[in-house]
Amino acid sequence: MPDSGRELLTMKFSIEYFALLKDQRGCSSETLETDAATPRDLYVQLAEQYAFSLPPESLKVAVNEEFADWNHSLNAGDTVVFIPPVAGG
Amino acid sequence: MPDSGRELLTMKFSIEYFALLKDQRGCSSETLETDAATPRDLYVQLAEQYAFSLPPESLKVAVNEEFADWNHSLNAGDTVVFIPPVAGG
Amino acid sequence: MSFSISDIPVDPTALRADLLHEASGAYVSFEGWVRNHNEGQAVEALEYSAYKPLAEKEGHRIIAEAIERFGIESAACVHRIGPLSIGDIAVWVGVSSPHRGAAFDACRYIIDETKARVPIWKREHYQSGKTEWVNCHTEIKT
Amino acid sequence: MSFSISDIPVDPTALRADLLHEASGAYVSFEGWVRNHNEGQAVEALEYSAYKPLAEKEGHRIIAEAIERFGIESAACVHRIGPLSIGDIAVWVGVSSPHRGAAFDACRYIIDETKARVPIWKREHYQSGKTEWVNCHTEIKT
Numbered sequence: 001m002p003d004s005g006r007e008l009l010t011m012k013f014s015i016e017y018f019a020l021l022k023d024q025r026g027c028s029s030e031t032l033e034t035d036a037a038t039p040r041d042l043y044v045q046l047a048e049q050y051a052f053s054l055p056p057e058s059l060k061v062a063v064n065e066e067f068a069d070w071n072h073s074l075n076a077g078d079t080v081v082f083i084p085p086v087a088g089g
Numbered sequence: 090m091p092d093s094g095r096e097l098l099t100m101k102f103s104i105e106y107f108a109l110l111k112d113q114r115g116c117s118s119e120t121l122e123t124d125a126a127t128p129r130d131l132y133v134q135l136a137e138q139y140a141f142s143l144p145p146e147s148l149k150v151a152v153n154e155e156f157a158d159w160n161h162s163l164n165a166g167d168t169v170v171f172i173p174p175v176a177g178g
Numbered sequence: 179m180s181f182s183i184s185d186i187p188v189d190p191t192a193l194r195a196d197l198l199h200e201a202s203g204a205y206v207s208f209e210g211w212v213r214n215h216n217e218g219q220a221v222e223a224l225e226y227s228a229y230k231p232l233a234e235k236e237g238h239r240i241i242a243e244a245i246e247r248f249g250i251e252s253a254a255c256v257h258r259i260g261p262l263s264i265g266d267i268a269v270w271v272g273v274s275s276p277h278r279g280a281a282f283d284a285c286r287y288i289i290d291e292t293k294a295r296v297p298i299w300k301r302e303h304y305q306s307g308k309t310e311w312v313n314c315h316t317e318i319k320t
Numbered sequence: 321m322s323f324s325i326s327d328i329p330v331d332p333t334a335l336r337a338d339l340l341h342e343a344s345g346a347y348v349s350f351e352g353w354v355r356n357h358n359e360g361q362a363v364e365a366l367e368y369s370a371y372k373p374l375a376e377k378e379g380h381r382i383i384a385e386a387i388e389r390f391g392i393e394s395a396a397c398v399h400r401i402g403p404l405s406i407g408d409i410a411v412w413v414g415v416s417s418p419h420r421g422a423a424f425d426a427c428r429y430i431i432d433e434t435k436a437r438v439p440i441w442k443r444e445h446y447q448s449g450k451t452e453w454v455n456c457h458t459e460i461k462t
Contacts, residue, residue: 019299088298108441177440
């Protein structure tokens with residue numbers, strides 16, 4: 001669970017899961033309230049909670065259906081998607 | 090006409106014409122007897138007789154359905170084809 | 179110009195017809211087929227999934243880049259999702275252009291960039307009974 | 321592996337089917353279409369002719385070279401002869417291969433070499449009423 005000392009600044013996010021992350025999370029989307037300020041914070045929290053095997057450096061991240069930086073400042077209501085290594089074609 | 094001083098050594102050849110050469114010759118094939126010893130000799134004779142516009146350096150030559158050298162020694166009965174610049178595709 | 183994610187079989191004949199232009203002399207297409215093996219393992223079937231809205235956005239960008247960069251007439255790409263069998267078309271790319279060099283270069287650019295950038299994932303089902311998300315296994319740090 | 325000169329329309333769908341292999345993951349095809357213009361002149365129609373026995377021999381050599389050089393699975397090429405209209409397929413090349421890089425390279429090699437080496441000629445019919453054997457005009461020395 002997140003550090004409860006920082007619970008003052010929490011926001012709600014929608015998260016969608018794909019491929020291996022969907023399998024490891026056991027669902028395709030969820031809404032959660034967290035003190036994460038960036039996608040990086042958020043992934044670290046989720047990876048710990050659900051034992052995600054993919055290190056963040058192997059992923060990309062999208063916020064509101066666009067690629068985003070890992071240090072992007074999240075806003076309440078954002079939809080966040082972590083993108084495992086792609087394998088189209 | 091060929092130089093009649095060399096008429097001793099003549100051979101019969103089949104010649105097929107394609108594309109511009111066919112138009113300029115006015116037929117698609119013929120058999121003729123000539124003292125030409127190589128495709129080069131033969132083309133020079135025909136080009137003069139029928140006013141072929143293509144210089145030999147723009148052509149290739151085939152003897153008996155294979156590409157051949159301009160100085161190849163022709164044998165009686167050979168089929169000779171002069172190949173204008175190609176334009177497939 | 180189009181890029182789409184499709185859950186129904188790809189029809190190259192219909193897609194090709196959309197690229198016919200009287201001014202174009204060259205058409206190049208690429209198809210990626212489901213193979214019966216991958217890296218030494220016998221593949222029985224596979225499935226693709228995509229993050230569709232971002233996949234289509236990124237795909238459109240790739241097509242636009244190819245048109246801009248190579249001066250082609252038009253291009254399209256369709257990527258399948260869902261369960262596929264051996265021999266099925268997983269991805270199709272078509273390019274028409276006045277000149278063939280640009281058509282080849284653009285077609286290759288589109289498939290290369292699609293494989294590298296578009297959020298699509300492949301799970302392979304092996305004859306051994308195992309399944310695996312391709313490219314995700316070797317990334318695991320344990 | 322095949323190369324043929326055809327006086328009937330090219331059917332890409334049927335030709336493609338002959339190249340399907342369970343081990344191949346990549347398919348690249350090229351089509352040369354009759355354009356409505358060439359070097360600034362409006363083209364109404366055109367015709368191709370070929371020295372068929374040598375064209376097919378040289379074409380087979382090109383296909384064999386491509387298989388040897390690029391390690392592809394299989395390849396084929398068909399070139400039309402006779403009268404063609406705008407939009408008709410003049411030449412078709414198809415290549416299947418385990419890997420896409422080789423498929424692109426081999427397909428391009430085959431069309432490039434075919435255009436350069438195979439004894440096939442094109443006569444264009446222009447809207448002006450003139451006709452011309454392509455590549456033969458500029459060679460004239462007067």
